[in-house]
Amino acid sequence: MGETRVGLIPYATTIMRTGQLETCAILVSDRRTILAFDSRRPLGPRAAFKEFFRKEPDPASEAPQPVDFRTVDLDVLAVMNDNISVQHSAIEKLEYKKGLSGYSLFIESRNLEGKKEIVLATIAAPSDLVKKQKSEGVPAKEAKRQYALKAQELFKRAMPSVVAHKARWVE
């Protein structure tokens, strides 16, 4: 039986890959969660300093290659661009909670060698979405909450029942 894509969280942030703040999309299937990074360019003071001295490429190469998350091969997506992939069957602990900087996702799992791995990401609604909803009369706080709750619903649907049952969720 094939792997089924459950949904996509288009915007989240994490410092996991390089220790600096980076944006990523989170694609969730019924078997795994993939943090797909937008580029190899982290965001932070150190990165910004490097960015200044980087030779500016022409606008055509500056534009990222769009990924069609509906059709992209999941095995390819899992390994491209240093993306992070977590098998749901290996998850030992999952926490989705509200923090100071937004809603955070914490996943603790064991890899094939039995080594503990942690995924930590902040599910923050993109500012364009918040602006759009604000213009429709939805307060910014509510727009962010709705986005985070949709993301939570996505994880609840995708996780195996044993993981979902043990997990900590936002009320």
Add this chain to the structure above:
Amino acid sequence: MKSGWWVTVVWIAMLAVAMPIGWFYSSDAIEGSAHLTVPEGASTFASYRVDDVEGFSLSGEFSSSTDSPVELMILDEGEYLKFLANSSYVAEFRAVAISGEFSVDKPSMETCHIVVRHGAGLIVPQEVEVSYTISAVNPVGMLSAYGFAFGGGLLIVYDGWKRHKKHEEIVRESKPLDVIFFDSESR
């Protein structure tokens, strides 16, 4: 660096301002020396006035021409007046030796007096050579220099961050805005 050319220019200009300030305030040191003669007599002394030491540190060496020790003191203006009036005073530095070093770090002292008198027992005239250095480190000047350099660095970070945001914008435009639930699609 096409879009950030003005940042480069401003940064170089800031460094151009920062470097001379830093150089001027950190590398400059005023040196001086004095030849003092302590006259004959038990309570006689010789003194030398050093001006404009406020905010700086004063250090130096002294040596007596005889084999007998001298007493060297460093007094600020107020204490020196007390010393002259034979009332009790507090020295910033005091040493009794044939030769030695001294050092005073007192930013609030505008003027100081180097006072030399006979060490115990000797009442014949005594020659003393004193050399000193005022290390001219002005914290305000140094901070200005660091401020300009740091400001230039911040400008670079800001420019890089702005460019990164532009890149992020392009990335965002290529993605959906909201969370998507796929209908049961198998790969």
